[in-house]
Amino acid sequence: MIKLFRYLKPYTGAVIAVIILMFAQAMADLYLPTLMADIVNKGVIRNDMNFIIRTGILMTAVASAGILCAVASGFLNSKVVLGVSRKMRNELFTKISGFSMSEFNKVGAASLITRSTNDVMQVQQSLQQMMSIMVRAPIMCVGGIVMAFTRDAMLSLVFVVAIPLMAFVVIKVASIAIPMFREMQKKMDRLNMVTRENLSGSRVIRAFNNEENEKARFDKANKEMTSIAIKLANLMSIIMPILPLAMSLTMIAIVWFGGLRVESGKMQVGDIMAFIQYTTQILFSLMMLSMIFIMLPRAEASADRINELFELKSDINDPENPTVPVQKCSVEFRDVSYKYYGAQEAVISGISFKAGPGEITGIIGGTGAGKSTLINLIPRLYDAVSGSVIVDGVDVKDMQQDILRKKIGYIPQKAVLFSGTVASNIAFGSGNPPVEDIKKAAEISQSMEFINEMEGGFDHEITQGGTNLSGGQKQRLAIARAVLRRPEIYIFDDSFSALDFKTEASLRTALKNEISTATVFIVAQRVSTIMHADRIIVLDNGRIDSMGTHRELMGKSAIYREIVNSQLSESEAL
Numbered sequence: 001m002i003k004l005f006r007y008l009k010p011y012t013g014a015v016i017a018v019i020i021l022m023f024a025q026a027m028a029d030l031y032l033p034t035l036m037a038d039i040v041n042k043g044v045i046r047n048d049m050n051f052i053i054r055t056g057i058l059m060t061a062v063a064s065a066g067i068l069c070a071v072a073s074g075f076l077n078s079k080v081v082l083g084v085s086r087k088m089r090n091e092l093f094t095k096i097s098g099f100s101m102s103e104f105n106k107v108g109a110a111s112l113i114t115r116s117t118n119d120v121m122q123v124q125q126s127l128q129q130m131m132s133i134m135v136r137a138p139i140m141c142v143g144g145i146v147m148a149f150t151r152d153a154m155l156s157l158v159f160v161v162a163i164p165l166m167a168f169v170v171i172k173v174a175s176i177a178i179p180m181f182r183e184m185q186k187k188m189d190r191l192n193m194v195t196r197e198n199l200s201g202s203r204v205i206r207a208f209n210n211e212e213n214e215k216a217r218f219d220k221a222n223k224e225m226t227s228i229a230i231k232l233a234n235l236m237s238i239i240m241p242i243l244p245l246a247m248s249l250t251m252i253a254i255v256w257f258g259g260l261r262v263e264s265g266k267m268q269v270g271d272i273m274a275f276i277q278y279t280t281q282i283l284f285s286l287m288m289l290s291m292i293f294i295m296l297p298r299a300e301a302s303a304d305r306i307n308e309l310f311e312l313k314s315d316i317n318d319p320e321n322p323t324v325p326v327q328k329c330s331v332e333f334r335d336v337s338y339k340y341y342g343a344q345e346a347v348i349s350g351i352s353f354k355a356g357p358g359e360i361t362g363i364i365g366g367t368g369a370g371k372s373t374l375i376n377l378i379p380r381l382y383d384a385v386s387g388s389v390i391v392d393g394v395d396v397k398d399m400q401q402d403i404l405r406k407k408i409g410y411i412p413q414k415a416v417l418f419s420g421t422v423a424s425n426i427a428f429g430s431g432n433p434p435v436e437d438i439k440k441a442a443e444i445s446q447s448m449e450f451i452n453e454m455e456g457g458f459d460h461e462i463t464q465g466g467t468n469l470s471g472g473q474k475q476r477l478a479i480a481r482a483v484l485r486r487p488e489i490y491i492f493d494d495s496f497s498a499l500d501f502k503t504e505a506s507l508r509t510a511l512k513n514e515i516s517t518a519t520v521f522i523v524a525q526r527v528s529t530i531m532h533a534d535r536i537i538v539l540d541n542g543r544i545d546s547m548g549t550h551r552e553l554m555g556k557s558a559i560y561r562e563i564v565n566s567q568l569s570e571s572e573a574l
Helices: 002-044 049-097 101-107 109-151 155-200 202-207 211-263 269-311 371-376 401-406 422-426 435-444 448-453 471-484 501-514 550-556 558-567
Strands: 331-338 348-355 360-365 386-391 408-411 489-493 519-523 535-540 543-548
Touching: 002 049, 002 109, 002 269, 049 109, 049 269, 101 109, 109 155, 109 269, 155 202, 155 211, 155 269, 202 211, 211 269, 331 371, 348 371, 348 386, 348 535, 348 543, 360 371, 360 558, 371 489, 371 519, 401 408, 408 471, 422 435, 422 471, 435 448, 435 471, 435 501, 471 501, 535 550, 535 558, 543 550, 543 558, 550 558
Parallel strands: 360 519, 360 535, 408 489, 489 519
Antiparallel strands: 331 348, 331 386, 535 543
């Protein structure tokens, strides 16, 4: 939690104002029992109505001042806490946005969502309570003890027993609760992960009639979280009766021994009334502090999880002295290898080849051969474990990421669309391009036909994830997005898989002029998509089995021939 206090720095003035207002409110509350005692001791007993009225007016003024301080401090408190949580969420989102795919794989999307929302909310609530209760309660507690001591030192000895007892209970419960709250946040991560998978994979779950198994999986995660929550609730159920019981017993002792002292003439009636008020303030402050110490363990667990993200170093960073590329449209792999986080073996090894402007490089191979991994190294979605990926004569690790990625038009294996219009999805990442350019990109990607049929055309609203579009429509819009950028390097990661042969042929024909001067990489499962490429790389178990044109590979690569023969007739393969 202390590490996160740095977010309070811009609000230093407001925090100081809150403390001053809290202090003033506490002083007002502490002064009221004394005024009440004076009314009884000096006004009621002496039948001095003028004194009663004057003191009553003063009490009203003091109480009003306390209320105003409470309202002002509450307003400033909320302003500070909400500002801090907003800034924390923004920085956390910025930090997560800068993570490489490796960091995403380490932490997991479900945990990142929980930490960005639920954990920040826990810290926010805790901070709000700390700024109100943990400022006012100690003042009320210490001030109440001092004022009670001034009324009767002997009767104040009751606190010697009550306060340590309550402190022991709170500390003991907090020591047990801290690891339990940490475990609860992990269980929440698990529950969020299962929920996210079920929502995103609902079609597959229904298609395979696997609803009952998924319900059972969710029920298991839900029960695990419920179990730890019940344990925490049981722990709280122990402390909640103990604290009020200790408070009640203390009040009984005060009234009992206070009554004896009034009877013996050592205390006045007004003093015992004030003493009871101070005792209430002291014990209530202790009870509020105990609640804070109960809340703090969960906030501490959440703060630890947030700090883990802030302290997590990204594997992919911009160099201190970046190199400016001098060439254009060239890509070279020099003995490149890559291994995923937690994997025992490299997914690709010893990859070496060159691709220049105007060349189309096709990449084909079996499932798990490392095709997508290979091309993901070009835009630095991952960094090579060994070897070098050279773009425009510069190692990608020596180039600024934004400069590198501006050169690339990337169409991922799974087309990703965002909530918004058709036009906004095509223009994604291209600023505010002219409408004519957007339409031209749509024409090249063979998207105009279905766009014109949509209500609103380019202004048609696309739902989150593009769920109101077919797979082929999503792929074509993703291709239009890349074409609009007019990049130096095109990366098609199996981006034609959802298209029929006719649409694919029309698309490749329309693309021909657009990509004539660019370096193009096409990952494909269909031989027909890449058979006319200038260079075809055949991957097998993460290594290059062979490389060459379609005709060359038909003569020297058994793997390529097997793929071709499984898809094309003998006449088509020629």
